[in-house]
Structures are given as C-alpha cells and as structure tokens.
Amino acid sequence: MRNIFSFLLLIIVLFVQAQDFNSIEYQFPINPGQQNYLAGTVGEIRGSHFHTGIDVKTGGRTGLPIYAVADGFISRIKVSASGYGYALYMKHPNGTFSVYAHLEAFDPKIASWALKKQYEKESFEVDLFPEANQFAFKRGDIIGYSGNTGSSSGPHLHFEIRDSNQRPIDVLSLGFKEIQDNIPPVVRKVAFITLEEDARVNGFFGRYEFDLIKTPTWFQTKEPINLKGKIGVEIYSYDPMNGIPNKNGIVKTTFQLDGDTLFSEFKEAFSFNKQRNVLVHYNYPAYKKGSRRFNKLYLADGNEHNIYTIVNRGIDFSDQNEILIETEDSYQNASTTRILLTADEITNPPKLYKPEKIDNFLHFKSQQQGSVMLDEWVPLKPYKTEDENQYYLWDLREGIPKSLFIDGETVPTGLVGMIPSNQKISYLQNEFTLNLKSRSLFDTLYLAFEKEIDSSRNLELFHFKNPTQPIRSNMDIALKPVKSYNKEKAMVYSVFGKRFNFMGGEWNEGEIVFATRDLVSYTILEDSIPPDIELKMANSDYLKFRIDDDLSGIKSFKAEIDGVFILMHYEPKRKLIWSQKLNENIPFKGRFTLEVIDNSNNGTIYTKTL
Template sequence: MWKTKNYLILKLNKQLTLFILCTLTSLGLAAQPSPQAGFFTFPIKPGVRNYLSGSMGEIRSNHFHGGLDIKTDQREGLPVYAAADGYISRVKQSTYGYGNIIYITHLNGLVTTYAHLQSFNLPLAEFMLKKQYEKKTFELEIFPEPDKFPIKRGDVIGLSGNTGGSGGPHLHFEIRDEKDRLYNPLKYKFTEILDTTPPDIYTLGILPLNIHARISNEFARAEFAAKKVGSTYTLADTVKAHGLLGLELQTNDRLDGAANKNGTQEVTLFVNGKAIYQHHIEQVPFEISRQVSQHINYNMFKRYGRTFQKAFVDYGNDLPLYRANYQQGRFAVKPDSIYEVKLVAKDSYDNSSTLQFIIKGQKPVFTAMQAKAVKQPKLTTEILGNVLKISASDTSSTPQNVELFIKGKAMVLVPSYIRNAASVSLYDLRGGLPDSIRSCGVSQAFSFKQMVPPAQETEVKTDFATIQFGKESLYDTLYFEAKQEADVYTLGDYFTPLHKAIKVTITPPVTYKDKTKAAVYFLGTGRGRGYEGGTWNGNSITFTTRNMGKFKVMEDVKAPTIKLLGKSPNQIRFKIGDDLSGISSFNAWVNGQWLLMKYEHKQALIYSEKLDKSIPLSGEVILKVKDVAGNEAVFTTKI
C-alpha cells in the first residue's frame, strides 16, 4: 500500500508533491514503513564498503548517541549524499554541537540528518551566506519552506567535515520521525556496513538493593570478570549472595574490520530460564535521552569512564526501552537456593553473546575474627541507595559498636560483618538523617540537610543557600548534603545525576565592586571552571544548574585575547580566547562594512568569508570580541 500511494504522489508535479508531503507530515499521517534494506542510500561512498566510529545507542556523557558516526578516511571534504527524496526542512550553522547540519524530510515522514559538515552544496550555501549577512551573525538556524530546496535521492548536499563538537573528521547521520524520536539507522541493513562479529562481554556488576542484601557476605557493589569459554562467557566461580539484587553488564560491540568499541543495542536477563528484563535501544525520544544517567551506573561512568548498563529499570527512568517483570528486573536470592543466570547481549545485526553463571543463596553470617593490625582508628562512610554504610577500623581485637547521633540523640549500631580490618555497620537513612557518628574514639560529622523526594517540588534552606528542586530534578530520593567552606559551596555529590535543573540562591562572603563581572562557576572535580551565570539581587545571586558539586562566585575582569594569524585581500584569520567566562560574540568590519567571521572553537579560530568573492578585502579592519561577562577586546589593522 505504501509503495502504491507514494508512486501516485511522485507522478504529481513538484509543488503538489511537496504540499501533500508537508500536510501529511504536519498531521502525523505520513506513512512510516518498517526498516528494510535499500530504502535509504548510504550517505558516504554509497555502494562501497564503509566503516563506523560510532553506532546508535552508545553511551555519551549525558545522552544516548543518536545515530551513526561514519568514518571519512580521516579527512574532510568527502561528498555527502541525500539518503532519499524529500526536501531540506532545517539547516543550522553553529560552532558547537552538530556544527553545520542539514535535516531532510522524506515522503514517509522520516527525517535524516547530516552533521559536522565542512560546507553546504549550492544553492543552499549561497542562501545561508546571504542570511548570515542579512542577520549579521555566524550562528544561524533556518526552516525553509518545503518547495525551497527539494532533494532527490543521491543528490550531493554538502561535504563531510569536523565542525561543532566533533572530535575528528566524520559524518554524523541520524534517522528521526516527526516527533524527534531517534531510530537506529543500521536496521535499514546498509550493505556498506558489514557486521558478523558478536558483542564483547567484559565485566558483570552486582548491586545490593536493600539493607539485607549481600554479595560474598558483604554489602557492597561487586564486580566479576567475564571469561570466554568456546562461544560463551562465564565467571570463574559461583557467586554467593543474598537478598534483593540488581545486575549490570559492561559490554561493547565491534563491527567487522574495525577496532572501535561501539554500543550494544539489546541486553536480556534470564533467571532460571525466565526472561525478567530486556532493554532494546531502538527508538529514543530526543527530549528524554538525558535519562541515560539512570540506564547506566552513573557513578562508575563519571569516576572511571567505565560503562555498565543496568539490567534492571532504575527509579525515575521513563525511557521506552524496556520489557521487565513486576520487579523491573530485580530479583531476590534466598538461602540455599540455586539461580541459573544468563545475560544475552545483541547488536543491530542480531549477533549475540551470552554470559552464563550460577548464583547460590548464602545466608549472611557474622564472623567475629580478629582484625588485622591497625595503627590508627579510622571511620569511612558510603551511601548505597537508602543505606549508610559505615566502616570502622580499630586497634582492638574485637569489633566495636558505632554511635550514630540524630539531633543530639545517640543510637547504637551493631556491626553487621567484618571486612578485612574494618567492622561494617549499616543504617537505613529513611529512619532520619544523622548529624554525626562516633566509634573507636573517632568522630565524623555529616552535612546532611534534608531528604529530598523525587517527583515533587522541594525547597531546602540552609544558613548559606536556598536550593529549589523541581518535580523533574531528581530521579530518586536524595539525601542532600551541603556545606560552605570560605567562598566555595558544595551542593550535593558530583557523582549523583540531575535530570532537570535546580535553582540555587547564595550570598557570597565577598563583596564585588562590579557585580556585572561576577558570576557563579561550577568547579567540577579538576581544574576546569564552567560558567553557570546568575542574577544578582542585592548581595545574593541566583542561578540554575544541572550539576551537583562545588560552586564558586568568581570575577571575570579580563578582556578576551586576539591574535592575528594572517590577512590578505581574500581572507583574514584570527585566534581568539578567554580565560574565564568564555567567548560571547565577535564582529568584524572592513571599511565600516560588516564581515562574516566563522568560528571553530576547537582551534580557537575565526576566519572571514566574503559575501561577494570578486570584491577584495581592502582598508581598515576592526574586530571586536566580547566575553560572557561583557569584557570587550578590540583589534585594528589594515589590508
């Protein structure tokens, strides 16, 4: 039916075809065929063997990778071909993100995107250049009418490049629908990509999900290396555990003839022969792609750069990727019971690898062994879910109780087990937030302020800050800690993700002469400083952030730097930079006429492009560069 309907449409004239297409798409009625080989033309070197550096569903820092990264022979300038008939519906030029990108809407309502382009093909390039000069800006996004740029399958629409946030020359190619849901392009079985290689499985992670759970008699996340025996992966030994558990899998996929580690599209968990969980990364709604933070072990990803996909649906995760049992993939292990566990990882071409192992139920036991020699008592703490885990290293030969104080009242915690030289005590934080703990003659204070539930608006007030959480700020319950040390504010834990922004008001202990130059910066964990901004009201500043961690108000009083790299009648080039708030704007004039400057932030490079290539640059050149704080640098020269 779909082929017949579109055959008739294609018989109409161009204007009527585009009118019908636009109408059907806007109404959401355009047909969307099932993925089939040959439906789309491959956008790079069609008909020739190609290779990928990235695939659909790979884990990025705050989203799922939405398409294919197609290798371009480690160079720029390869022709990029339109995947099917349609029209250019959106074009954007930016120094960040996708860089130069084209969106083509097709007769079936699907949209293909072509990102990080070096340049657009004519007549689109001329149209964009004129618009940039009209609006006097490099950053530009337009939505052409359907009859403005009609496209035929196989048309060259531009040249491949490395613009925007690209880490090297390649083409980023996506397939979306009219609701911006991202589809896996490999389901169209491009003959240019070969994949008969099954995924690799590296490591199994097991999480205790309640206070009674144990792995190897310990309340802690445990890792087990997978080893390949024949065509199947297994573990070195039986896993002994107890209580409610959640599994995680570290796995990657490789395509034939390529060393790149790509993402796996599907993981299925079987326990005693029954499938209790599956995720299939096939259609990811763009607007909630950030929930990847709950799909993976975010802590491990941020601390160590290791990607573990959860084999259970965690709280606050609304991604439409899952099929799971009533416990959402979690399962309880009972003493003296045997559980045959199987995890199957599958790629886009249905190549699969299997990890099989045994979990044996083991009732937790307390062994009062003598601790190893400890020179000095020490307390360490960790929060796992709702549980505060306290490890007390002591010089005595017998384990000591822990005193926990809530609003000055003491509670005695008896150790649950001994691990190496430390006795471990567990406390459910839902019973109240502790002020401090004491054991072995050592005390430790906490900076807990409030338990913040998810899915509701909550305001936390401290002596030094007011923090407002929205309904969608959190994925799960947060045991919020905050403290102020001099002019540095620690708000929550850097390794805990936020879904949407929180609003914070602080009153810095420092007075600033010019508050327009003072703003909030996120300090992260290293030496980097990320501009958060803020609005002043008296001596207080309010800002929004999607990060938790350390913040500081800092002044940016230095103007950006400008360095001339070269000038000629054809082009002028500069290197620009800023030491704190970042580049906000740049404008150049030659003899009073505005000149377009293109910006490549990875190289800190701006360079001119003339509207009329036949007219040489000649006369006085003025370049003005501003940073976000409003400091301005001016450079003048002559050509």
C-alpha cells in the same frame, strides 16, 4: 498487564516503522559501495544521552562528498559553533528524515542561500527552515562535504535516520552492506547491587563487580555467587566490529532467571525528551567513582525511558538460580552470559575504605562500636562481623546523621538534609538556597555541603558534595557569599582542582543565582581581563584572527567594515574566526572593526584600515 501492554505497543510501533522504512531503499551517505568503518553506533551511552546515529570514520580527512540517501528535500539547515556544527536535515517522501552532521560545507545552492540568511540575520549561527522542495535532491546527489565542525572531536560524519515523529532509529537495522559486522558482543563484567536493607551479595551489603571469562559457549563468572534479598543486576558490555578497535553500543539485551524473562530492552528508536533518563539507565554513581558504564538490567527510580519491553525493579533472590543474559547487536550477532548462583554461604569482605552511600543507606565498617550522631549518639548493631571488622548500615530515612563514630574517631558526614523527588522545593541554608523544580530529581537527594575559605587562592568555595547524583533538569542555586565582589564582573564557576568552568549567574540583593545540573564545587570569580585578538591575516580578500579569553570565555564577536556587517566563521576548537564575503567580487575596503566580548562583558576592539 503492563508488560503485555508495553510489548503490544512496541509491535505496533515497529509495524508502522516498517511501513515507513520498507518503502524506500536508502543509500549509504558516504563512500557508497565501499566498506566503511564506524567510530560510534546508535544506542551507545554518551554521558547524558544515548547516541542517536552512526559516526562514520573518514580517515582523518575532511571534504569527502556526502550523498542524499534517498529522494527528498532539505527541511532544515543549521550552523553552530557547537553541537552538530554544520548540519543538514532532509525529509523523504515516506515521511522519514535523514540527518548529516559535522559537515565542512554544503552543496553550493544551499550554501549560497544560507550565506544570505547569515548576512540578513548578522549572525554566524543560524537555524533555517527552507520551504518544501526549495532544495530538492535525488538519491545519490551530493548535498555536502564531510568535516569536523561543532562538538566533533575529530573528522567524521554523524548520520541519522529519523521516523516521521523525528525519533532517531537504529540506522544499522536497515542493513547497509558498507558496514561489515560478524563479531558478537563482548560482556566483560557483571555487577550486583543490594536494593534493600536485608539484601546481600556474598554475605555483604553494597555493590560488587565480577569479571567474566569467555568459554566456547558463553561468558561466565569464575566461580558461583551467593545472592540474598532484593538485588539489581548490571553488566558492562560492548560490541566489537570488523576492522576497528572501537567498543560500540548494543541494541538488544535480555535477562532471564531460571527460564523466565525478567528484563528486556531494545534500542530501536529514541524519544529526545527521554534522553536524560540514560543517567539512571546506567550506574551513574559507579561511573563517576571510576567504574565503567554498567547497563542496569532493572528499572531504577525515576527512569521513564521507552526502550524497555519487560522490566523489574530488582529481583528477590533466595535459592540457587541460573542467570542468562543475551546481548545482541544490529546485525543479529549475539552472546550469552551464564551466571551460576549458589545457595552455599560465601564470605567475601568488601574493600570498604570509607563510608559509602548506597541508595537510602550509609554503609561503613569499624573495628570498634559504630554509632551515628543525630540529636545524640545512637549506637548501632553490626549486620556482619568478619575478622576484626564490624559492618554497619544506617537507613537515612530514619534521620540524617551529622557524624559517624568509626574506629574511635568522629567522622563528619557532610550531610545537611534529605530532599524528596517529584516536588517543587526551595531548600534554604545560611550559605545557599537550592530551588528545585518538580522534575529536577530522579530520586531522593541526600544533600551534602561544606563551605570553605581557601586563603591561599583567596577563594570562597561552596562544596556541594553530591557529584555522583544524577539530575534530570536544571535547578537554581543562589549562593550567599560573605566576601565583597564587583557585581559587574563576578560570576559563578565550577571548580575541578585548578580548573574553573564558567557557569554565569545573576546578582540579586547580595546573592548570585545560577542554573546547574551538577552538585559539585562552585566559587565566585571576577574576570576583568578582556579577550585576546591575534591577527592572522588581513587583506582585501580575506580576514582571519585567533580569539581567546583566559577565564569566562568568549560570548560574542562582531566584524564590520564602515559599519556594515562582515560574516566571520567560528571554530572554537582552534579558537579561529575567518571571513566569508557575501559577494566575492567586492574587495574588503574601509575601516575594519572587530569587537570580541567575553562572558563577563569585557570587550576588546581591533581596528584596521583596509
């Protein structure tokens, strides 16, 4: 019943969208009438979200004209040093919106108005909402110029079409002739993961990847695979396009077992409030351990995304079956993957070098009797013996083991507790307190932790050893240090080898509290060194500086002449700021002051008489 309801709801949504989009013929936003190439498509997995637009290549150049794709008016203007950088949002008569991001400059009318607002607010970063029709444009009018601003990693145009509910849709479904694609998707690998204790892939518990080969008809595994019990199926796939080497996203995937459709996803539109669910849409733990981003063809615990029309939570395999997986891109190019399953027993021992956690289980091997330490040692029976190795499973819901006995040695697990999802919980330990909201976790967290004093670097390290755990929303961690710190300058930093990333924090009665969505290693560092300011150019017409900070990073900057605000544009990638006058005819004259403050509130002031 749920699947039928979801399917009918999708049909209604698509019908409404069709009325919106069919009422307007959209023009391509850049180089219209010419072949364009993409660096990204809608639905690609980008870390913690699906990509919501297309990234149009600009040949490494900036300053190309950007055109209004349809009649309408500018409804939002945003300028930011991160994210979309310089961005325009346009509303069209049918209620849809178009978005143009990472721009270098706006249309002069828009730019002049935005500049005045920046001076009024005395801020480079602004989020502005002009009145309706204040900046009206016709289809094909130039509204801005392409750039490389914000979090862009290279010059390009990020372009979106959103429906009347501000949900990004698959732009390529509108059939722009500027993009050519007659190449079907590629499916490189398939993976199977055991979801219950008695499930097996080729005789073993765990997650296993298999290469696929291309035949004239389909992609397939090199040899049959034996599956028993409840199994989740995953694929690594991408979509090539004409003339470019990029591996783009796929909008449609369907999974069939013996002719029955058991899973279907369609990335036609996205809800921004569901985007974080992508962390359980693909196999995040496997990716963090060095694998590719494998698309799950089953609904994982905590996944609330609305791109699925038919779902399963794992499939019970028993007899010989045939799996067919169809992948389709925005231009209806499709590929089929065929996987033959056999009822014959297959023994293929895993490369299990150390204990691994799969869902609610610890999986390990030992050449001697394996045991787990709870209040006392509990001997285990192997579920499989192969050659000289015995393979063991421990259900973590039966207790959190402090250690495992493997090959005659005691191996600490580092596990300190089990934290359920969908509950507001404060988890207290001597070294920290973990405060979780009811929506922080997708699934049960088996928390691992270790405290370390690194005497060589004089660091107090708080190792949260769950880097592969996907987290839905921020949780607060209160660290309880034993060292003394200058609380005016000491903040929390995440630790990745020799690299430190500023996290911030507030001190409260000897603890420092910060928000995070990552259970990795943290430390507390004091930053007492102020930012650097390097003069690049200063005259009556133009001011340019390089600003940098070697630890906590730049928090703010402000420029004035005789106490009057001067707008400075900021490009963090190049660590540059530069001036823009409100009135180009008035020279910079007087006492110029530039103050730069870092995230530990160290400040540097540069002065010069102009």
